[in-house]
Amino acid sequence: MRIAVVGAGAVGSLFGAGLARAGHSVLLVGRPALVAAVRDRGLLVLGSGEAVYHLDATSQIEFREPYPEAALLTVKTFDLESAAESVARALPRPVPLLLPQNGLGVERKASAALVRGGWNDPTPWSVRAVHSVPATLVAPGVVRVAGSGEVVLPDPAAAGPSAPRIELFRDLLRAAGFTVRTPLDFEREVWRKALVNAAINPLTAVLGVRNGELLVGETRTRALSLLTEARRAAQAAGFTFSEEEVVADFERVARATAQNRSSMLQDLDRGRPTEIDAISGEILRVASERGVDLPATRVIVDEVRRRVEERSRGPQPS
Numbered sequence: 001m002r003i004a005v006v007g008a009g010a011v012g013s014l015f016g017a018g019l020a021r022a023g024h025s026v027l028l029v030g031r032p033a034l035v036a037a038v039r040d041r042g043l044l045v046l047g048s049g050e051a052v053y054h055l056d057a058t059s060q061i062e063f064r065e066p067y068p069e070a071a072l073l074t075v076k077t078f079d080l081e082s083a084a085e086s087v088a089r090a091l092p093r094p095v096p097l098l099l100p101q102n103g104l105g106v107e108r109k110a111s112a113a114l115v116r117g118g119w120n121d122p123t124p125w126s127v128r129a130v131h132s133v134p135a136t137l138v139a140p141g142v143v144r145v146a147g148s149g150e151v152v153l154p155d156p157a158a159a160g161p162s163a164p165r166i167e168l169f170r171d172l173l174r175a176a177g178f179t180v181r182t183p184l185d186f187e188r189e190v191w192r193k194a195l196v197n198a199a200i201n202p203l204t205a206v207l208g209v210r211n212g213e214l215l216v217g218e219t220r221t222r223a224l225s226l227l228t229e230a231r232r233a234a235q236a237a238g239f240t241f242s243e244e245e246v247v248a249d250f251e252r253v254a255r256a257t258a259q260n261r262s263s264m265l266q267d268l269d270r271g272r273p274t275e276i277d278a279i280s281g282e283i284l285r286v287a288s289e290r291g292v293d294l295p296a297t298r299v300i301v302d303e304v305r306r307r308v309e310e311r312s313r314g315p316q317p318s
C-alpha cells in the first residue's frame, strides 16, 4: 500500500520505518533537514529493531500520481490544522487518515481543517488514535526508540462509518510491529493519555529531566499534584478515574519510558512551540468552564509558555 507519513518527526519516522519493514511504500513528509538526511543516508532507527530504512522523503505536502492510499498525520497539535487542510487539498479524494496527536479536541480541529481543505465529510475517513510510543529524534533522519509503548484506536464495532478505516490502521500498525489496543471506551482512553501527559510533559520540559526522574522525590510529588488536578478536570467532563488508576498509569508510562525525553522537553530544547495548549491548556479550559480551579496546572502552563517565549527569542539550534 502507498502510505504518506505527514510530519515525520520522531514518532512519524518510526511508524514509517515499521510500515516499510512490513512491505509498504512509504513517503515521509518532513522538515528539509530530515528529507536531506533520509535521501542521503536513509532513516536510521536506533534501539530495538536497529536498522536503516531507505524511504522516499519530501518537505512539501504535495502528492503526485500514484497518490497515497492512506496517510498518518503525525504532526504536533500546533501544526495539526494547517497540515490537515494541506493534506485534504493535496489529494484528489479522501483517504484513511490517522490522527495520533497528544491532547484533547483533536478530531474537532482536524475535521474543521479537512472541510476547509475540501473534504465534505471527513468523519468516515479520520481515525483518532493515542499512543505511548517513546521515540526520540536524535538528529535529522536518526530516531531512537527508548522502551516500549502502545497505540490505542477506537473499537471498530462501536465506531460507525469510520470502522473500516480503524480496522485498516489497526492491521497496518500491528503488521508494522506496534502493539495496538482497541478499547470500547476510547474517549476515556484519550483522557487517560491526556492525564499522563499532563503529569509528565510540562514538568519534564520545565525541569529538563527524563521521564523516569519523575518517579521519585520532590519531582514525583509535583507530578502527582498535576495528575490529581487533571483527574478533577476529567471528572468534571464526565470521565471518572480513581486515584489508584491514574497513579498506576503514570508510574507505568514513566517507567516504560524512563530514559525518554518527553516530546515537550524535546520541543522546548529545539526552540519550537509545544503541545502545552492541547494538553494542559485544554484541561484548564474544560475545568474552568465547569468552575473548577487547577492552580498547579495554571502555574506550569504559564511556566512552559514563558520558556517557549524565552527560547524562541534566543539563538535557534540548527
Ligand code: KPL
Pocket (backbone or CB within 6 Å): 102, 131, 132, 133, 134, 196, 197, 200, 201, 211, 253, 257, 260, 261, 262, 263, 264
Ligand atoms: O507521550 C509522551 C510524550 O513524550 O509526549 C510520553 C508517553 C510521555 C513519552 O515521553
